[in-house]
Amino acid sequence: MEALQLRDISKSFGRNQVLFSIDFDLQAGEIHGIMGENGAGKSTLMNIIYGNLKSDGGEIRVDGNPVTINEVSDAQKLGICFVEQEIALCQDATVAENIFMARINQGKGFNMKKLAEEARQILEPLCGGSIDPYEIVEKLPISNQQVVEIAKAISNNCRILILDEPTSSLSGEEADALHRVIQDLKKRGIGIIYISHRMSDIFGQCDRVSVLRDGTMVSTRPIAEATVQQLVNDMAGREVDILYPPKAEDLQRTEENVVLDVQGLTDAEGRFSDVNFKLYKGEILGFAGLLGAGRSEIMQGLTGLRPMKGGKVIFHGRDIMGKSTSAIFQDGLVMLPEDRKKQGLFLDMDIEMNTSAAYLQQITRGGMIQRGKEHRQAEEMSKSMNVRCTGIHQIVRSLSGGNQQKVLLAKVLAKRPDVVIMDEPTRGVDVGAKAEIHRLLRQLASEGVSVIMVSSELNEVMGMSDRVVMLDSSGCLVGDVTGDDINSDHIMYYISDAYKYQEKNDEVTEHE
Template identity: 70%
Template sequence: MNALELKGISKSFGRNQVLFGVDFALRPGEIHAIMGENGAGKSTLMNIVYGNLKPDGGEIYINGQKTAINHVLDAQNLGICFVHQEIALCQDATVAENIFMSQIGRGGKYNLKTLAAKAKEILDPLSSKPIDPYEIVERLPISSQQVVEIAKAISNNCRILILDEPTSSLSGAEAEALHQMIHRLRENGIGIIYISHRMSDIFEQCDRVSVLRDGHMVATYNVSEVSVQQLVNDMAGREVDMLYPEKAADLHREESNVVLDVRGLEDAAGKFHEINFRLYQGEVLGFAGLLGAGRSEIMKGIVGLRKLKGGEVLFQGKNIVGMRTKDIFDSGLVMLPEDRKKQGLFLDMNIRQNTVATYLSEITKNGIIDRKKERELTQSRIERMNIRCVGSDQIVRSLSGGNQQKVLVAKTLAKKPEIVIMDEPTRGVDVGAKAEIHRLLRDLTHEGVSVILVSSELNEVIGMCDRVELIDGSGTIVKEVLGDEINSDTIMYYISDAYRYEQSNREVSINE
């Protein structure tokens, strides 16, 4: 008997039909992946299961019994829990209060000390770094907030657990801890729906995988019997070249081609130290480091979004430290931020308004917006980024997470920059969209634009970057690699601080 079975589920938003007679089955005690390009209907389908949306047609069965799920509370009472891709925690409450929010919300008094003790029991197996149950959620990094989201779901005695991109903001150790927890839940008979664009997660953690394309369920496979290429082709509905674009053959690393020169950059809060590097015209320079190493903080320091203790950032012949971020962007050095929801997009505005927001001066005259230029600029970016939408007037919040990311890329590149810093540009996007973004970045370098790429995906760093700066746990660049040295062994050796222990052991041997 299936823990969950969907038969003929359909759903439309106005004239836009997003699900067409979808069938799906989840067995008890299995991890069943759902894959699909951004906008394929994955989130809509899961929101129907969780009671956030009502289907226009079809039937839902729980343990063989036909069931109506009209509200989220109905789903929760049936043991269905949903961890969304976007963080949905109460930011000004403690970790413990968030984990047990549903119990608190039913009224009556509660003892925070008791809640904190229970929260700790759930959190400790999940996180490699202790998370204080008394800490206010707003003060936690994104990775820790994701762990709290998962702990919140686990606390609700769930029998069906939906995980939407659960490892997108987690470090390797946190992801491993999560996977161990998921497998323990599976052993206890809990059925897990695992939505992810990461092939490694699918093939290493899941039992079966189903593929959605344009609102249709096109295939279901045993993971052991399907190839990566088959899944990619099923998602796209065509043959997709998964190779990274060819790297630059000759970068001409000469003094005359230096476009950015960072010297002795020091963070006022001590997050990074003595950052020195040069960026050359037309190259992709990668920054690799474990979560918390300070990669994003370095980028924010460069564009004036973080207070510095010292150092210089030389761009266009002058030191831009102390300049306003807007002036830095206007001069041709732009940045795509890591957190699209808080730092990148106006979620309640439409695609058109978001795309032109940073460069209104390009489409205005005497303070009046030229609507024709605005439409033309937006439409060209929608087409270039292949944003799935009903039109440029669609509200960004209503887009899938991956299409929101595409809008953010379009917004960042609405005006051709001289240098673009891309902080996790492909987080939460499907393999087809990743390939599009990778090609776009390489095309920019062919046009003379220089790119700084910050990514937690090692394959992306290896496949895209011409050079890579390696940052260790202390927030210091300890090695620069290029050519054949850009490989996983070398990168992990330095960013994991393994080189320190080998050096320490060598010193001990010499002293002996």
């Protein structure tokens, strides 16, 4: 029986259409995998099902009956539950309180003993009593917190469960435990939508798999008929949507052109270990890896923003390991942070002040800022970055995402660095601004600046990079490719762990 049917679901944000006429079916007792790159529209679609967003058109049917879902409570009444990627539990409260939070909020006082008993009944089939309802959530390992999230979701007569990358922060063993829980829920007739980037999750757990790309449902296949190769092709897409600027032609990858030499970089928390790579002058080096592979963490490790256990980072012939971020910055190794609002910009300040933040030293004389220089610098940078604004005194918060990103670029580049690390340089940026940023990056490289580019959009990494370093999902650097080897088949094969998976392909499919 069809537990959930979506017909012709579309969604636009302003002029930007993110979902195009989506059709989707979920059977009761089925695990239906959804794959797709970041920004493909998975979250938007789930939020429409769960009532966080309203679709522009189309129909949602539950058990064959058309329904209207205007808000989350409507979805909950229909038995739709959503476990989001980030754990959103009250860390200081007990397991039982978390599971029944909604009920506690409505009620007039509650009986802890009764709650704990009910919580135990829900948890028992999920984890065999290994979670104590009286335990404080903070003390649980992440995987058990995830189970509590699921228990919370299904406590309310759940029939359709949405899981958004539940394994992204779990270790292998923890993921296995979680998968047992999911399989059990399936046997109870709950329909499960399972979003994941990991091939092993999809092939190991799902009955069917659908791929979303750029807001379109590209394919839906029974798992038995799907291959890693097909899924990779569907996700990456055959055609390249954006024209990227031409790549560097005369790169000299010789020893004397090495700008940055990373040797055996190992994270203190174990997110990655023994990372080795070299960066050459004027090169754009892409880092390809799935979400959670540790790309951003490596970059933070390079720039002193994250504690490392060991390794060397040779920059300008000296080991900068253990130096402070500001010292590394002054040396000329700068990073464009991943989250422009949290880590990058001073949103309530104007463009001028943002542009000079990293450049203060150069425009200060006798402790005083030379306002004329500051002004000229800001005008110049904002012109060369092509920031669309009413003037350099416009407050950055009031700019569009793409223009904010350009201001951030201006801020970082004002310092005229030797190496720029770009973490998600075009996230949340419209197509036009994206192309401009790409052009700027290439221009920068042609002027001799070396660029490390991290992006979760594989197309972008492939289109921009002269060389691509690949990370598998456990933060292991599995090699690099140049020239014609920079293609999605090749890269996806490595970063989705398919190279590991294919060795034990038969074993896993028989297992389920």
